[in-house]
Amino acid sequence: MDRIRIVGGTPLKGIIPIGGAKNAALALMPACLLTDGTLTLSNLPHLVDITTMANLLAQHGVLMALNGDSKNGGHTGRVLELTANTIGNTTAPYDLVRRMRASVLVLGPLLARCGQARVSLPGGCAIGTRPVDLHLKALEQMGAKIELDGGYINAHVDGRLKGAHIIFPQVTVGGTENLMMAATLAQGETVLANAAREPEVADLAHCLVAMGAKIEGIGTGTLRIQGADSLHGAEYSVVPDRIETGTYAVAAAITRGDVELVGTRMDLMESVVKTLRECGVTVEATERGMRVAALDGINGTDIMTEPFPGFPTDMQAQLMALMTTASGASMITETIFENRYMHVPELMRMGARINVHGSSAIVRGVPKLSGAQVMATDLRASSSLILAGLAAEGETVVNRVYHLDRGYERVEEKLAACGAHIERIKGEAAE
Numbered sequence: 001m002d003r004i005r006i007v008g009g010t011p012l013k014g015i016i017p018i019g020g021a022k023n024a025a026l027a028l029m030p031a032c033l034l035t036d037g038t039l040t041l042s043n044l045p046h047l048v049d050i051t052t053m054a055n056l057l058a059q060h061g062v063l064m065a066l067n068g069d070s071k072n073g074g075h076t077g078r079v080l081e082l083t084a085n086t087i088g089n090t091t092a093p094y095d096l097v098r099r100m101r102a103s104v105l106v107l108g109p110l111l112a113r114c115g116q117a118r119v120s121l122p123g124g125c126a127i128g129t130r131p132v133d134l135h136l137k138a139l140e141q142m143g144a145k146i147e148l149d150g151g152y153i154n155a156h157v158d159g160r161l162k163g164a165h166i167i168f169p170q171v172t173v174g175g176t177e178n179l180m181m182a183a184t185l186a187q188g189e190t191v192l193a194n195a196a197r198e199p200e201v202a203d204l205a206h207c208l209v210a211m212g213a214k215i216e217g218i219g220t221g222t223l224r225i226q227g228a229d230s231l232h233g234a235e236y237s238v239v240p241d242r243i244e245t246g247t248y249a250v251a252a253a254i255t256r257g258d259v260e261l262v263g264t265r266m267d268l269m270e271s272v273v274k275t276l277r278e279c280g281v282t283v284e285a286t287e288r289g290m291r292v293a294a295l296d297g298i299n300g301t302d303i304m305t306e307p308f309p310g311f312p313t314d315m316q317a318q319l320m321a322l323m324t325t326a327s328g329a330s331m332i333t334e335t336i337f338e339n340r341y342m343h344v345p346e347l348m349r350m351g352a353r354i355n356v357h358g359s360s361a362i363v364r365g366v367p368k369l370s371g372a373q374v375m376a377t378d379l380r381a382s383s384s385l386i387l388a389g390l391a392a393e394g395e396t397v398v399n400r401v402y403h404l405d406r407g408y409e410r411v412e413e414k415l416a417a418c419g420a421h422i423e424r425i426k427g428e429a430a431e
């Protein structure tokens with residue numbers, strides 16, 4: 001298992017390219033199952049999760065071709081053509097679903113197009129139990145018959161799914177995406193109320209519209225979808241990754257550096273920008289993206305994670321890393337996932353002062369973190385430890401970085417290009 005070694009203390013200076021959003025791409029790729037035409041996705045990030053989704057779709061019978069240039073640096077193959085001419089297999093097996101929860105996003109499209117699907121239950125992960133009950137209840141409202149058997153969701157529908165008025169009792173990103181895709185091929189109108197408003201959900205909606213779907217209310221909490229008999233192929237560019245952007249913005253801030261993030265959109269991340277500014281960080285739009293500079297000190301601040309447009313849970317761990325070096329105390333409250341503080345004990349091994357009480361954490365800033373051996377437990381916990389390592393005195397080694405590769409492309413190259421002392425140590429045992 002790879003590890004990342006960092007010698008901290010260098011202010012980052014330079015340019016960091018931002019890729020397409022993992023969480024948008026993971027919803028856009030299964031949308032290809034809704035049509036026999038070709039869906040061409042550009043600005044696709046090069047990540048382990050994307051490969052996992054490609055493997056899952058391939059075993060359903062999707063034909064794929066990887067093209068495109070590498071104008072954003074790094075790997076070629078940012079353009080993926082997906083053609084689900086014939087869906088030969090409607091089972092999403094445990095071995096692929098267990099690697100990545102977003103695999104459950106094939107359920108809605110398979111059910112809508114083929115009238116049946118057998119999808120392994122994703123199960124929990126390090127950050128919470130993460131059930132999919134809301135996806136299943138909503139699909140049942142559309143006429144699906146669903147049984148759980150042997151760890152699998154067995155779903156089928158006689159004829160077509162039927163439009164329904166669905167009120168989600170809780171905002172769910174994946175639930176909204178699954179149901180929106182299913183509704184595009186249903187009979188009649190579906191209304192999704194209390195729908196997720198995340199930019200990645202809107203990205204999927206815009207792509208579905210490009211494929212011929214009729215969707216109103218994109219970007220709002222109420223989506224109105226008129227079902228169609230069929231959709232067609234389309235070309236679509238994945239929205240920039242606001243979480244990757246936010247992570248590198250914190251990297252600039254925590255090292256008291258000055259970095260331009262290129263290829264991103266500041267309008268996707270107002271809550272994060274507002275928080276960084278409250279801390280004393282300079283954040284400004286540039287022609288190519290945004291600039292983040294923290295030449296003075298950082299003040300503590302309070303945040304609470306909430307569905308979009310609130311502060312994203314996927315930025316909570318990174319912001320906490322920043323707060324460990326801020327002056328004064330900060331309170332962080334996590335409202336989305338019940339167990340998203342796995343980075344806390346690791347940050348404390350680096351000298352951070354943090355007390356967790358239920359869903360809140362009080363962080364008291366320290367003048368300096370100190371480098372240590374730490375263990376990454378999930379994706380954003382991994383990035384928070386990298387950020388802490390960039391600021392810490394001495395050497396930090398982040399073990400188990402395979403989580404990181406799920407969501408960050410060439411992280412060590414991008415940081416090293418801005419002056420960070422960081423390297424990947426390949427293939428040694430993590431323990």
Ligand SMILES: CC(=O)N[C@H]1[C@@H](OP(=O)(O)OP(=O)(O)OC[C@H]2O[C@@H](n3ccc(=O)[nH]c3=O)[C@H](O)[C@@H]2O)O[C@H](CO)[C@@H](O)[C@@H]1O
Pocket residue numbers: 023024026101102128129130131132133134135136170171172173174175200313314336337338
């Ligand atoms: C691939 C992807 O896009 N992942 C994102 C997506 O995850 P994901 O789509 O899994 O997150 P949800 O928005 O569905 O989950 C929000 C909350 O609702 C709960 N819930 C959800 C569905 C359900 O059927 N029952 C239920 O109880 C979850 O356990 C969680 O507590 O949104 C999360 C919240 O912004 C982000 O952290 C993840 O990075």
Ligand SMILES: C=C(OP(=O)(O)O)C(=O)O
Pocket residue numbers: 023100101102125314379380407
């Ligand atoms: C929690 C995340 O992803 P996933 O939903 O794929 O686990 C994330 O991107 O931070």
